Amino acid sequence: MKTDGEHTNAATKSGQIAELLQERIASQIIGQGTRLQEAELAAEFSSSRTVIREALGSLEQRGLITRIPNRGAIVKKLEVDEVEEIFEVREWLEAMLTYRATLNAPDGHWQAFHGIFDFELKNRIASGDIKSYNDCLEQLRTETLIQSRNKIAVQYVNLILDRARVIKNRITLLPGRAEAGRQMHVRMLEFMNERDAEGAQAVKREIIRSARALFQKYRSLIL
Amino acid sequence: MKTDGEHTNAATKSGQIAELLQERIASQIIGQGTRLQEAELAAEFSSSRTVIREALGSLEQRGLITRIPNRGAIVKKLEVDEVEEIFEVREWLEAMLTYRATLNAPDGHWQAFHGIFDFELKNRIASGDIKSYNDCLEQLRTETLIQSRNKIAVQYVNLILDRARVIKNRITLLPGRAEAGRQMHVRMLEFMNERDAEGAQAVKREIIRSARALFQKYRSLIL
DNA sequence: ATATACTATCTTGTATTCAATTTTGTATAT
DNA sequence: ATATACAAAATTGAATACAAGATAGTATAT
Incomplete structure (x- = not known):
């Protein structure tokens, strides 16, 4: 990941x-x-509480835990509102990354991905192999981040995604989502191949918005 | 700020x-x-190195300093590429915040700002009062962040802006920028008043892109 | 029985100490 | 004079010790 x-x-x-x-x-x-609990973690990692506290400080900055002074640290709960907010930020940030990646990548760079999404994955998903789809998705994502050539954006988008990674994974497992997602990605990759950054980012948004819609529909099951 | x-x-x-x-x-x-230097800071704040190290850990996570293991911490230098990347992220993220704020705010909520930008600031800027312009800009920004109702986005956009705050301020001081910015903000606020989120976010982008263009032109003076 | 006050214990926050690494300075050889 | 080897000082990394706040339990009063 x-x-x-x-x-x-x-x-x-x-x-x-x-x-x-x-x-x-x-x-x-x-x-x-x-x-x-600091002492507990210190024991588990056989280290001092000092380093545990430094680690907890990092996690707090990254928004993964909440620390109440003198009371300790707890893993942040994902509230519905927060998940919605994360979807919204992702929609715009990942659209940007797609836009830039489309403009920056060399000619025909997305052809291979297009082939995979258009053919191979079709059958695999049909036979219930969601794992393969997810792996390819991850590879495409990685490549997009690289081609976007914006380290800072990548840094923040990864930070944000880590706060709701399970949500993303659970949505992919929803019935019909993988195939629907595959089709949208095929469309997006066609735009990317044609260097139509505007079109590509629009589809990317559509992808994230549809995931968000699924979250809203199934949130009681997902959260 | x-x-x-x-x-x-x-x-x-x-x-x-x-x-x-x-x-x-x-x-x-x-x-x-x-x-x-840890010891130096500890002396200045009359505290132990432990708390200084925790503070430095936070700053590192926020991307403000670089820490090399066993060698210490230095304040990050703003590279040209990094500033460009920050401009790009801001363009999309702040566009999103403007979009949402336009949709969320109550009717006529931006009327007051529109008046200020359209009239009062016109004369003030003409008489060289850039400070007033900057203050109003900051107020509008604050209000936009509130109305966007997306705490996570606000958190990240503030984090990012803090990495290039001086750049933003120096650009505002460039000859002609304040007046040009004012005019664009008037246009944006008109869209916001009409609840035209699409239009408002487009102008917001224009504002940031024009700032970026100025940075590219004057970067030797600004950086 | 319930509520309050107090104490003992536990947990976190901060300071101090020890260890490991890097930097700096000096002496020696070429 | 330059380069290398080594020792001393400085600086960071990690562990321990101490202080302060929070929690839990008990005793007492009502």
């Missing part, structure tokens, strides 16, 4: 622990509302 | 110090490339 390993703070213990905890929280191995 | 004091971490020393340093860095009281 990681996109770029550039300035990872993997050198310090606190950085490593923060990464680990982030992964666990984003994938809900550590569930929403869970209390994060 | 602060927009919302909601979940400020002003309760802990490290939080307070981080806020203070952020303000100093964003306003370039502490210049780019400056080395931040």
Whole structure:
């Protein structure tokens, strides 16, 4: 799921622990509302509370946990409103990334992806192989982020997505979503091939808006 | 310049110090490339290195400083590419906020601002009072962020802007910019009054793109 | 039985100490 | 004079120790 390993703070213990905890929280191995006790974590990672506190500081900045002074840290709960807000930010930011990637990529750069989405995935999805679809989606996403050539945008969009990663995954699993998503991506990739950035970003928005609509419909099941 | 004091971490020393340093860095009281020495800061704020390290951790997460393991922290230098990237993200994100604020605000909510931008500021700018223009701009911005009703977007857009606040201010001071900006804002506010979110966001983009063009033209003077 | 006050315990916030790495300065060899 | 090797000082990273606030439990009063 990681996109770029550039300035990872993997050198310090606190950085490593923060990464680990982030992964666990984003994938809900550590569930929403869970209390994060410093001494407990220090014992688990056999380190001092100092580094744990530094790691918690990072997670707080990234918006993954809430810290109440003198009371401790808990994993942030995803409120409905917050998920909606995240969808909205993603709609505009990822549209931007698609727009730029369309303009920046070399000629025919999206042809391969178009082929995969138009043919291979069609059958795989029909046979229930959602995992393959998700993997390709992730690859396309990664490539789009690279081609957008906007490191700062990538940084923030990844930060935001990590706050609602499970939502994204659960929506993909909804009946019919994968195929509908595949078709929209085929359309988007056609625009990208034609260097029609305006058209591509419009479809990208459509993709995210439709995911958001599904969330609104099934939120009781998803959240 | 602060927009919302909601979940400020002003309760802990490290939080307070981080806020203070952020303000100093964003306003370039502490210049780019400056080395931040832990012991030195600890002495200045008469606190322990522990809290300083926590504060530096926050600033690193916010992208304001760079920390090299075992070597220390320096205030990030604004590269040309990075400023361009920030302009691009702002263009899309602030367009979104304008779009939403236009749809969300009650009827006639922007009338007062329109009056100020259309009349009062006209003369003030003509007489060289850029400060007033900047203050009104800030008020409009604050109101837009509130009306957008998207806390997460606000959070990220503020984070991003803090990385290039001086650039924004210096561009406003460029000859002719204030008046040109005023006129564009009048147009934008007309759209907002008419609840034409599409039109309003288009002008907002125009505003940011024109600022970006000025940056490209005068970057040797601005950076 | 319920509510309040108090104490003991637990948890977080901060300071201090120790360890590891980097930087700086000096001496020596070429 | 320049380069290398080594030692000392400075700086950051991590662990421990101490202080302060919050929580839980108990005793007392009503």
